[in-house]
Amino acid sequence: MRAPYVGMADRVLIIDDDEQLVEAYRDYLSDAGYQVDCAQELEEAQTLLDYFTYSVVVTDLRLSKLEFGGLEVIKHIREHSLPTRIIVLTAYGWPELKAEASSSGADTFLRKPTRLKELGAAVGLLMGAEA
Amino acid sequence: MKKTILETILNPRTLSVCFQPIFRVKDGSRQVDSLEALIRGPRHSNFSRADILFDYVRRKRAEAEVDQSCLIAICEAAVDLPQDMRLNVNVHASTLGHRSGFVDIFRREAKKRSLAFERFTLEIVEHAPTCNIPELSNSIAELRSSGVRIALDDVGLGQSNYRMMLDCAPDYFKVDAYFVRGLAEDSKRRAVIESLVALANALGSAVVAEAPGSEEDICQLLKLGVELMQANILCAAMPVQELQRLGLVGKPNASAATVAENRVMPELEYRRLHAQMAAGHTIYT
Numbered sequence: 001m002r003a004p005y006v007g008m009a010d011r012v013l014i015i016d017d018d019e020q021l022v023e024a025y026r027d028y029l030s031d032a033g034y035q036v037d038c039a040q041e042l043e044e045a046q047t048l049l050d051y052f053t054y055s056v057v058v059t060d061l062r063l064s065k066l067e068f069g070g071l072e073v074i075k076h077i078r079e080h081s082l083p084t085r086i087i088v089l090t091a092y093g094w095p096e097l098k099a100e101a102s103s104s105g106a107d108t109f110l111r112k113p114t115r116l117k118e119l120g121a122a123v124g125l126l127m128g129a130e131a
Numbered sequence: 132m133k134k135t136i137l138e139t140i141l142n143p144r145t146l147s148v149c150f151q152p153i154f155r156v157k158d159g160s161r162q163v164d165s166l167e168a169l170i171r172g173p174r175h176s177n178f179s180r181a182d183i184l185f186d187y188v189r190r191k192r193a194e195a196e197v198d199q200s201c202l203i204a205i206c207e208a209a210v211d212l213p214q215d216m217r218l219n220v221n222v223h224a225s226t227l228g229h230r231s232g233f234v235d236i237f238r239r240e241a242k243k244r245s246l247a248f249e250r251f252t253l254e255i256v257e258h259a260p261t262c263n264i265p266e267l268s269n270s271i272a273e274l275r276s277s278g279v280r281i282a283l284d285d286v287g288l289g290q291s292n293y294r295m296m297l298d299c300a301p302d303y304f305k306v307d308a309y310f311v312r313g314l315a316e317d318s319k320r321r322a323v324i325e326s327l328v329a330l331a332n333a334l335g336s337a338v339v340a341e342a343p344g345s346e347e348d349i350c351q352l353l354k355l356g357v358e359l360m361q362a363n364i365l366c367a368a369m370p371v372q373e374l375q376r377l378g379l380v381g382k383p384n385a386s387a388a389t390v391a392e393n394r395v396m397p398e399l400e401y402r403r404l405h406a407q408m409a410a411g412h413t414i415y416t
Contacts, residue, residue, distance in 0.1 A: 037177060044136050047187040048177060 010127050011035045011052060015045045015059040015073055016089070025058065028116045029123060042069045046076050054084050056126050058119065060112070061090040061101065068097075071104055078105040085126040089114055136178055137191050143200045147171045148208035151368035152379055153219065153339060153361040156353060163379055164359055165217035165252065168205040169368045189258055194223040195231035202233075206240045211371045213381045217250050219282065224257035224290070224299075228267035234274060249278035255299055257290040264298050271299055282339070286327065296334065303359070304331045308342030315347035321355065328356050 012034045016022045019040070026036045037052065039045035042063050049057075057077065063069025070088055077084050088101050091112040098109055108122050139145050150166040172178035178187065188197045198221075205220055212218070226233050241248055253274060271281055282303035285291045287310050296304070306327055314320035324340070331338045339359040340352050352360060366379065374380045 040135050043187060043190040047183060047190060050186065051177070051180075051183050 010055040011037065012123060013037050013039065013045065013048060013052075013054045013057045015039045015042075015057065015063065015070070017041065017060070017063055024116065025119060028120060032120055032124075034123070042072055045073055049073075049076060049080070049082060049084075053082070056085045056087060056123050058087045058089065058123065061088055061092060061097070071101060074101060074104040074106055087119075087122050087126065136173075136176070136187065137193055137197075139173055140178070140184065140188075141193075141196055141200050143204040143207065145173045146201060146204040147174065147370070148205050149368035149370055150208075150212075150374060150380075151361055152366045152374070153359055154365050155358050156349060156360055157358050161365065163216075165219055166212070166374075166380070167219040167254070167361060167368075168208070168221070170201045170204065170221075195226040195229060195233065198222050198226040198233060199231070199236050202237060203240055206244050206246060208371060209246055210244050211375075211383055213383060214247070215250070216380055217252065218246075219252045219254050221254045221256050221284065224255050224262045224267055224295070225259055227253075227255070227270035228263035230266060234270050237274075238277070247278075252280040252282050252303065254282040254284040254305060255291075255295070255301070256284040257295070259290070262290075268298060285341075287323065296330070296336075300334070301336055303337050303339050305339045305341055305361075306357075311340045311348065311352070312342050312344040313348065314343070315345060315351045321351060324352070324355050324357065332356075 012029055014022055014025045014029070014036060015038075016025070017040050022038045022040070026038055029036045037048055037054075039048055040063075045057075045059070045063075048054075057073065059070040059073045061068060061070035063073075070090070074086055074088070077086060085107045086105060087108045087110060088106045089110050089112050090097070090101075101109070107126060110118060110122060147170075149169045149171060151169055152163040153165045153167060154161045155164040170181055170184070172180070172184035178184045185197075188194055202220060202222075205218070209218055222233065237251075238248065241251070275281065280302040281299055282305050283291050283295055283299055283301040284305045285307045286296075286304045288307045291307070304327060306324065310320050310323045310327075314324055324338075328338050337359060338357045339361060340357045341360075342362045343349050343352060343360055344362070344364065346364075349360060349362075349364075366374075366377075371380070375382060
């Protein structure tokens with residue numbers, strides 16, 4: 001599925017240990033005109049966040065060995081006062097978890113499995129662009 | 132499943148190696164004294180940049196494994212260098228201080244490629260505050276007994292402090308760029324360099340100035356007694372083949388005389404590179 005082209009080079013970081021999902025998200029958002037980086041694990045994401053400015057981070061709540069690695073990503077972004085909006089993807093339906101992520105600074109939640117169009121719309125909304 | 136970036140860089144073949152000359156500037160000539168091997172991560176990835184790569188490695192606490200991977204990549208690349216060209220290799224102090232077997236692996240990899248141990252200088256870097264000093268000292272003693280020289284990297288910053296100067300007894304102080312760049316216009320930086328030169332002399336070490344930013348900085352360093360310098364304005368890091376094309380190093384089987392002749396950077400090439408750097412072009416970085 002092709003995304004509507006937004007014609008801008010905002011940078012997006014996708015963090016998920018599911019390689020197939022990451023590739024699908026990356027292709028879709030790249031086609032939409034975003035510059036997309038991917039990370040499969042917390043340390044990789046933290047390093048990239050230290051070096052590059054991302055407009056939006058899309059992170060899974062669960063990252064490989066870390067049950068709630070996504071929360072660590074949110075914490076890293078907020079502790080470093082990065083100008084980054086955060087989309088959390090999760091297959092969990094626990095309201096407590098959502099509340100914790102929200103209070104940590106997550107901007108948007110998307111339930112997994114997430115449709116590409118839905119993700120594109122969420123990213124576009126946070127960018128302030130039309131999706 | 133796709134490999135993580137750590138799994139990828141633990142394969143030495145995914146790493147590329149550039150070499151940056153350390154020049155001895157003396158009596159108007161600039162001769163290549165040695166080459167520092169600099170690692171680049173997987174091409175076309177954000178981790179091709181060394182600073183990003185090693186920040187990630189330290190986060191993963193995988194310094195020892197990655198140092199070994201880098202060492203193998205460097206030994207492989209060094210095969211294309213003349214047999215008497217000295218080589219500087221970076222290693223974390225923690226790698227030498229944690230019984231990682233680095234010294235044995237170093238010996239094995241060098242021997243496998245007929246690289247004389249005496250050609251190497253290990254540049255010790257450390258970012259973590261704690262390190263097993265007795266084990267580090269043992270490793271250094273073992274390396275020294277095999278003819279390897281020791282340099283302390285980034286002197287003046289972080290963990291490259293007075294204690295490390297005493298514990299590592301380095302043959303070289305590699306003074307961090309922070310203190311070197313701009314020293315021509317800054318009397319405080321000159322004072323720092325002056326004190327480090329005096330300290331190095333007292334401890335029997337030589338000083339290498341990292342990244343002087345101008346000809347004026349180079350002149351000031353010479354006045355302060357520093358002859359060894361490594362900087363992009365002298366020559367950027369580049370693959371072996373490029374250094375050979377520029378005539379800065381010879382071929383692997385070049386005779387010592389040929390190599391010695393070639394070690395003086397051709398003035399025209401120097402001017403060309405200097406002009407490119409001044410124009411803001413990135414050269415093989």
